[in-house]
Amino acid sequence: xxxxxxxxxxxxxxxxxxxxxxxxxxxxxxxxxxxxxxxxxxxxxxxxxxxxxxxxxxxxxxxxxxxxxxxxxxxxxxxxxxxxxxxxxxxxxxxxxxxxxxxxxxxxxxxxxxxxxxxxxxxxxxxxxxxxxxxxxxxxxxxxxxxxxxxxxxxxxxxxxxxxxxxxxxxxxxxxxxxxxxxx
Numbered sequence: 001x002x003x004x005x006x007x008x009x010x011x012x013x014x015x016x017x018x019x020x021x022x023x024x025x026x027x028x029x030x031x032x033x034x035x036x037x038x039x040x041x042x043x044x045x046x047x048x049x050x051x052x053x054x055x056x057x058x059x060x061x062x063x064x065x066x067x068x069x070x071x072x073x074x075x076x077x078x079x080x081x082x083x084x085x086x087x088x089x090x091x092x093x094x095x096x097x098x099x100x101x102x103x104x105x106x107x108x109x110x111x112x113x114x115x116x117x118x119x120x121x122x123x124x125x126x127x128x129x130x131x132x133x134x135x136x137x138x139x140x141x142x143x144x145x146x147x148x149x150x151x152x153x154x155x156x157x158x159x160x161x162x163x164x165x166x167x168x169x170x171x172x173x174x175x176x177x178x179x180x181x182x183x184x
Contacts, residue, residue, distance in 0.1 A: 006064035007094075016051045016070070023050035048074050065090035065099040069106065076110045087119060097129025104136035108143060116140035117149065126159040131166050138173045142180045150177050 001011040024043045052074050058067035068090040072083045087103035094100065100123050107116035120137035134157045141150035154173050157166045 002058055006058050006061040007066040009066055012058070012066055012070065016054060019050045019054050020047035023047045059086075063093065065093040066102075068093075069099060069102045072103070073106055076106065076112075084115060084119070088123075091119065091123040095128070097125070097133045100124065101130060101132045101136055104133065104140055108136065108140050113140040113143035117144050117146065120153075124153075124156075126156045127161065131157060131160050131162070131169050134160070134166070135169055135173060139176065142177060145184075147177060147181050147184075150180075 001008050002015065005011075023046045026046070052071055055067040055071035055074070058064050059071060068086045072086040072090070075086070076083045087106065090099040091103055100120065104116045104120050107113070107119065117137065117140045120133065120140060124133050124137055126134060134153060137153045138150045141147070141153055150173075154170060154177065157170050157173075160166050
């Protein structure tokens with residue numbers, strides 16, 4: 001499935017779970033019976049490394065963006081530049097904007113809203129991308145303490161051709177923005 005569609009999230013998650021389980025089992029099997037037992041952290045690191053290798057392998061496909069998001073998720077705490085590079089590449093490979101949504105959400109969850117704003121500004125195409133990109137970008141701007149930019153991104157949602165899809169979203173984001181401005 002992943003060779004046909006390297007962005008099949010369900011297939012990637014299923015294969016990653018198998019890889020994680022096998023890596024953890026291998027770590028246990030490799031233990032010296034006379035040595036101290038391997039701790040859960042070491043097993044988790046081995047499992048993460050195995051998923052990393054899987055993601056890197058699949059990311060070699062020029063259409064693949066989801067594996068890049070997953071490798072970025074694994075590297076966000078340790079490799080800032082590598083994470084941003086992977087997320088940028090993922091956003092560039094996906095014309096729908098779904099990768100950009102995932103990338104912005106990942107950066108926001110890692111408390112990196114300024115990086116999220118930078119990535120979003122550089123790649124968001126309001127007329128073409130899923131309006132969820134706009135949501136993530138407005139929220140990242142609010143979190144970065146940039147209410148004027150948040151207002152600009154909110155206004156850019158007007159460019160999306162599906163006004164029904166953006167109307168409720170704009171109302172919700174306008175409330176978030178007003179609340180943020182009130183708190184500052």
